[in-house]
Amino acid sequence: MAGNAEVTFQWTDGGRVPTIGFIGAGNMAKAIGSRIFKSGILGKQAIMVSAPSDRNLGYWQKLGVLTTNDNLQVINHSEIVFIAVKPQYFDDMIRDLKNAGTKLTANKCFVSFMVGKTIRIVKQKLAEITSDVSLLEVIKVMPNTPAMSGAGCTVICHEGKKGEQFENVSNMMKLTGICEEIPESLMNACGALSGSGPAYLYMVIEALADGGVKQGIPRALAYRLAAQTMVGAGKMVLDSGLHPGVLKDEVCSPGGTTITAVHQLEKSGVRAAFIDAIQAAVERSNQLGS
Ligand SMILES: NC(=O)c1ccc[n+]([C@@H]2O[C@H](COP(=O)([O-])OP(=O)(O)OC[C@H]3O[C@@H](n4cnc5c(N)ncnc54)[C@H](OP(=O)(O)O)[C@@H]3O)[C@@H](O)[C@H]2O)c1
Structure with missing residues (x-):
């Protein structure tokens, strides 16, 4: 990147x-x-x-x-x-x-x-x-x-x-x-995804780090680990050309820790939360443009 x-x-x-x-x-x-x-x-x-x-x-x-x-x-x-x-x-x-x-x-x-x-x-x-x-x-x-x-x-x-x-x-x-x-018809959708996207991902970095801090990781180290993990995941998607779901599956061993955590995220509706967030940002773009 x-x-x-x-x-x-x-x-x-x-x-x-x-x-x-x-x-x-x-x-x-x-x-x-x-x-x-x-x-x-x-x-x-x-x-x-x-x-x-x-x-x-x-x-x-x-x-x-x-x-x-x-x-x-x-x-x-x-x-x-x-x-x-x-x-x-x-x-x-x-x-x-x-x-x-x-x-x-x-x-x-x-x-x-x-x-x-x-x-x-x-x-x-x-x-x-x-x-x-x-x-x-x-x-x-x-x-x-x-x-x-x-x-x-x-x-x-x-x-x-x-x-x-x-x-x-x-x-x-x-x-x-x-x-x-x-x-141009895709402009507001792209704005909601990549224009506003850094804000969503900073929240994810904060949340991941908070999770780490709760488990005893010093805060500064937790931010570095979370941020570099985000950079690395993005780079893997861009460099490998693989579907993100395939890359996710590679990290999830059967019966392992990652799939257990993924299950928790799914129960929290994390995917729907991002989809809703992008829809809300598009609706706000439409209001600001009129
Ligand atoms: N921030 C993002 O992540 C992001 C992403 C995509 C697109 N955008 C778009 O980028 C644009 C700028 O956003 P921003 O985040 O850079 O805003 P910002 O940090 O608030 O900066 C806005 C600038 O506009 C100046 N300004 C206000 N009224 C003005 C006028 N009448 N004439 C000339 N300058 C005026 C302000 O002056 P002062 O310095 O005197 O306050 C300030 O320098 C927005 O249209 C936003 O939709 C932003």
Whole structure:
């Protein structure tokens, strides 16, 4: 599950390096932006980040990239603009740009991280600050925070014909881990699985560690064992290509300890709990998108 930062980066458009910006400077911008920045494919002046407060901008200033409290500066600076604000704040963001008299007149690619917001809705709002909608390329990505460690999991989609920045954005996301192209109809489901997934799995790590602590394992050791077991199980699924059920059966000796524990998990409805959780997250995505 290593990242792909060592992979030779290929820009489209004859290798010309585009400028990029992030509107929103929080967790997801940091996870993606810092990985792209640390890969060295872009110079410090090629990246600009905005947020209304300075709360998160200090992080970016330490990296040495350009920062501002003015979203319009990011849009003017960047050929590719990542929208990394919470979906609830997108309308405010557009309203402020409109009030500032923004009318974009050059080609611009916007990449939305926003859970629930469809490309059509994002494009409709961006059209309010653009002189001609044909200038807009809108891409949707759903990353997750392990991008920061190069072990991210991103899905990406576009609307209609692929735009000229699609491959550049897809390649940038591959610097943070894997990046799979999907139809937009699967976006909320993938967001519920891999976008939100780290939170569920951190809970599993905590719970496993608590189980270990109850049996006398020192807490710090219990977290290390639980986390590495999770990494190892994921790697086995990816590397072997085997069905997870086959791998599970390999750990369960007849009459043994593991199958006894698996029986307890089944009695607790662990599978149904995850399926229900993903359904709940999809329903919430649908609400946030409307
Ligand atoms: N976190 C995840 O695991 C995850 C996974 C998949 C997708 N996403 C998506 O990624 C996006 C960002 O999430 P996050 O977790 O990074 O949120 P976050 O940590 O709360 O960061 C949000 C950022 O947006 C800034 N902001 C708020 N209103 C703004 C405005 N009007 N203009 C410009 N910036 C504004 C905030 O400014 P301040 O710094 O001043 O507070 C903050 O820097 C969301 O759309 C979310 O759906 C997140």
